[in-house]
Structure formats: C-alpha cells, structure tokens
Amino acid sequence: MNNEKRIVIVGTVPYNPNSQSRLYESFFSGFDRQNLAQVFSNTKTPVKGHCERLYQITDQRMLKRRFKKSVITGKRFLYDDLPERWADNKAEVSGGVFRSLYKLSGFKSPLTHLLRKIVWKKKYWCTKDFNNWLEEFDPECVFLSFSDDFFIGEIALYIADKFNIPIVAFSGDDYYFNAHFSLSPFYLIYKSMHRRHIRKIFSRCKYASLSSDFIKDKYAEHFGINTMATYLSSAVKRREFREIRKKDPLITYCGNIRIGRNLSLIDVANALKQVCPEYKLHIYSNEDDEKYYKPFEAVDNIVFHGVVPYSEVQKIIADTDIFVVVEGFRKKDIDVARYSISTKISDALASGDAVLAYGSYECTAIKYMDASGAAVVCGDSGALPDKIRLLIENTELQKEMYDKAAEVFENNHNSAKNVERFKEFVRLACGENK
Secondary structure: OOOOOOEEEEOOOOOOOOOHHHHHHHHHOOOOHHHEEEEEOOOOOOOOOOOOEEEEEOHHHHHHHOOOOOOOOEEEEEHHHOOOOOOOOOOOOOOHHHHHHHHHHOOOOHHHHHHHHHHHHOOOOOOHHHHHHHHHHOOOEEEEEOOOOOHHHHHHHHHHHHHOOOEEEEEOOOOOOOOOOOOOHHHHHHHHHHHHHHHHHHHHOOEEEEOOHHHHHHHHHHHOOEEEEOOOOOOOOOOOOOOOOOOOOOEEEEOOOOOOHHHHHHHHHHHHHHHOOOOOEEEEOOOOOHHHHHHHHHOOOEEEEEOOOHHHHHHHHHHOOEEEEEOOOOHHHHHHHOOOOOHHHHHHHHHOOEEEEEOOOOOHHHHHHHHHOOOEEEOOHHHHHHHHHHHHHOHHHHHHHHHHHHHHHHHHHOHHHHHHHHHHHHHHHHHHHO
C-alpha cells in the first residue's frame, strides 16, 4: 500500500548530488518520484533526481517580464528528459548586465536579498501555465526549503492556499533567531522584513523539520509548531577499521571554507606542523572566491585542491586517515553557523575515518560531535597539537570512535529511517489539515 502524499517541493535549488541540495536525500530517497514535484529558481538545467516533474522560474525572466509582456517566466522539466549528471553547463544568463547582477547576487548580502524581493514582488511567476502545472500534479502537501529570500516562501504560501493543503517546512540554518549588531540600514530593514516573513509562514505552517535537536525545541516553543529533527544522510560508504598511518597519514577537509572555516583550517595545519613537519592538510572545496582560499598560500603544509565531483570526494574519504571538521570562532561566523549541521558531519560519521573536530563550542556541529563521542574535539588552538597526537597515537581510542560513529550514524543519519519518519510527519500534517 502506497501511503505517500503528493508533495510539491519549493526551494531555490533542485536535487544535485554535488551540492548542499543533496540534503533532499534525507527526506525523499526511495519516494515514488511520481509523488514529487519541485518549483525552483536556480538557473541551471536540473538532473535526474527524486522528482518526476520540475518547474523553473529565474530572476532573469522575472526581471525581463517587467519590461516585456511576452516573456515566459516558467519552464517545465520532466524526469525522462533530464541529464544523469549535473554538467558544467552555463547558467541561463544573457548580456553583461545580467551577468553582473548574478555575480552580485552571489554575495548574498542583505541588499541583494532586498533587490530580489523587488524583482519578484510583481507575481509574474503566477501564470496560467504554472497553475496548470500545479493542477496537473494536484499536490497534497507543500515542502518548503527555507532560504534567505522572500519569494520561495511566497510561492509556498500561494500553493498551500490554492489547494488548501499544509506546508511542512525545513530549515538547515537559523534564519529567524540568527542576528548580529549592525549599523547597516540594509541589514536592519532586511532582517526586520525577513523575520516578519517567517512569522507569516509559521502562522500558516504548523509542521517543521529542523537540522538538529539543538534547535527544534527552540522553534517549537517560540512559534507553537510541531517540530522534528532531521539529521542529514550521506552516500559515503563505510570502510573497514584501520589504524591511522602514523608516518604519512592522509588528512582531509572537504567542504565550505567560508564563515571562518578557512581560518580554523589554518590553525589545524599549523598544529599538524608542530606534531610533525611532514604532515599535510588536503583541502577540497568548490569555493571560487580567491579571498577565502588565498590565505592558504602562506601555509606550506596546506594543499588546496579546489573542486572535485562528489563521486571523487567519496573515494578520497575512503582513503583518508583523519577527516577534519571545522567551524569558525569569530562572533559573526558563530552567529551564522550556530545551529547548522552540514552534510560533512554525516559524511564524517559515515566514513569510518578518524574524525578531528575543531571550532567554537557555541556551534552546534562542534557540540554534536563532542556529544557523539565519535570524534576528538578541540575548541582551543593551543590544545590542538596535543589533541592531534592523542588521535594519532591512541589506537584503542580510534576503534572506540569508529564504533561510536557507526552507532550515531545508524540512529540519526540513516536515510531509510529518516524518510519513514518524515512520511509519518507529513501524514500527521495532512491529517490535521482536514
């Protein structure tokens, strides 16, 4: 008996195994794709994923539509017509002005989010074709993947009201409580408007999945909603236990190097050098802004590899001795990452590698790894060399952490279990909506 609900996903990026959007695995892996559709704004052609049908609406089309009525803002995609892999295809951006605008939007500042709000304010996305597409699918639930932008939430609200169906939201970051002191009028205006936007959504949406137990209770109490924690899953295959190679260990970091993580990686590299001058830290990241990886050039035992496909990352992780997890220490970085648990945490726990976690204990990722007992955790740069020595020299500890990581992954990150829990959560939301 198929007890799945028909869900329309509203999020900026469709499923992509090479990006953060692979978080959808934790919700929709194993779903009948006939029961899934997505509305998204990313400019690239999607790949075969979880959804049978997708509907793309881009900033460029929305902006052009303001000046030319004949511009079609939406584009349909069907699963059978999509490529297997996310190719290095160009974004749908034409002309120097639009390229500049898309480059500006990449900085994700309060100003760019406010500008996007203006672009999307006229609901040119709400066309006859879009409504026909929705009616053909006939959704029973909206899954809203929160972002910094306003239009994603507005589209989710429109669909929910049109079909009188519930919204189940997911937030991997703390978009509401996260705030910092600023004299910027753009920040103050944006934060006030975005918080009002989130309150509007939660007045309509009574079910939400948050990225950890550390934040779900906070949202439940503040908004009076039903919450569940969904820890992200991983496609990394667990290797057999082996001791860390003391002479020439492969020490690896894979992931985002922003929000102070690049500075923490430099601390790790310097500590490795104190333990053994020959030890190197290998960093893999899709970061293309030089200001974040430029500081690595001054550290001779950092090897920055840049971007590699996720399939290659899995091979690298399989050969890794020490999997490094980091967070930043500056207040502005902590404010952003305070409640986030990235896909790299699930990769680390899945891998079977020994794990070194370094960063502020105010960050959920560091607290989580410490509570798990599956990593050597450090919150002080001065203590890093001794922590690394402990990790490398204590084989018994390595085995204890290996076993503990397997237990934590099975309990919290198992994709099949998470999907079944999510399906039940959706059924509850749909039952209450009747």
